[in-house]
Amino acid sequence: MYTLLIVQLAVSGALMGMVYALIAYGFQLTFATSKSINFGQGELVMLSAFFSLTLIDSGLPYWLVVPGGMLFGAVLGLFVERAAVRLSLEQKGEGWILLTIILGLLGFSAAENIWGRDDRPFPTPISSDPLHFFGIDVTPLELSVAIGVLAVMGLVELFKRKTLLGKAFEAVSADRDAAQLMGISATRTIQLSYGLSGLVAALAGILVAPITTVGPTMASVLILKAFSVAVVAGLDSGFGIVLVGLFLGALESLTSFYLGSGWREAPGLVLLILALAVRPNGVFGKASIRKV
């Protein structure tokens, strides 16, 4: 019975960890093409969740809200690239760090003004009644998180491998100068990566919203975990990110059970510190990461 409890905790936690993985995946996408990431990604997650909530309130069915919210996230991603990243990359500077943080703060204020400071429930047609697998309870809601994460990551990976545009994306990641010599526009590819990054971040927000509720601060802890996952796994391994996400999710769940819920955020931070100290390129990483 006791083992079953541990497994139960680990599974529930791991499913939550998939959300970290998805947000971390968004970091990977832009880092691959541009060696930059959006430090306001958490606000992007939150804004997309709020926007989706507004869509639901306006009576749109859930199956339209999901793509609508993702589209909104993609547009936000494109906006971040245009407003905060492109100029500083052209100047080969690091201005994007500060600018993306500032955009995030602006997004936060905007959300507080438009939607208020309160946490609001996110209605979903997906049931929270547990299903039983070998004595473990899993809710369809938790399952939808895992399925959604794997589906969108799978689709993006398929796009990268099967379409010429996707291969161009990989080419820019591998060697930006050489890619330009093939007639591939690095600027457009970076734009695309920010669009995709916004899209997956929005999905993360929509998937997690029914569990965490929607509020201006809903993503602040989430984003910290996603950073941990991205750094621990390395910024170039999609597979590694899922694995580390699952692991961290399970670890958190067990930690909060054994040490108390106050310790819930500890494993992510400890892993982050350990990774930076021992393997700064990540457990699954190859390329050296420029520390910023």
Added chain:
Amino acid sequence: MLTVENLHAGYGTSEVLVGVSLEVKAGTVVALIGANGAGKTTTMRAISGMIRPNRGRVLLDGRPVQDQDAAHIARLGLAHSPEGRKVFGPLTVEDNLLLGAYGRLPRFFGFRARAAADLKNIYALFPRLEERRLQTAGTLSGGEQQMLAIGRALMSKPKVMLLDEPSMGLAPIIVQEVFHTIRRLKETGITLLLVEQFAKSALEVADYAYVMDRGHIAIEGTPAHLREDERVLAAYLG
């Protein structure tokens, strides 16, 4: 086909090229030789838009391109096989080749079918690449990577091809193979600007040659003419 007029370019505030002028006529192979640091690679980079020239003009098929970015110049018909080959290591050999034709293929689906005939031509030229078509480019030997870099440049069906130091870091026997390939390409009527430190081999294959020295063209002429030139003999063909 390619005309460079009084080109000035460099990195940051240091100017490497101080007025380079040269011409590559359609269907000819032109060699650019000179000592290390003379500015050969910088010339290539300035022509293809990898660095922006400070002054001067680059005309591709009569059209000024010196203000365009590299991706745009490539799509106008200039293929630059850069120094150090720069193949896409994590991608397969075939994907590398397909990306060579990026400018004229559909972006999503059907690009493989559209490129099939051209791929076949490249594989006929480099059977080794066909054997390794599904291997990642990073696992190829230096010579194979050079073949791939040339094949990738050819895939775009360029009006002009720039080939920078194809012999760099290769064993002598492989270097011979590379020059054999260049001769075969010449028979097909390719328009080629070739940078080489093996001046002798380069002069054997070229129709015309330029000798660079400290950022400008010091001597130019037909290979026969240059072989007679005492300065060239002393400095590069000794």
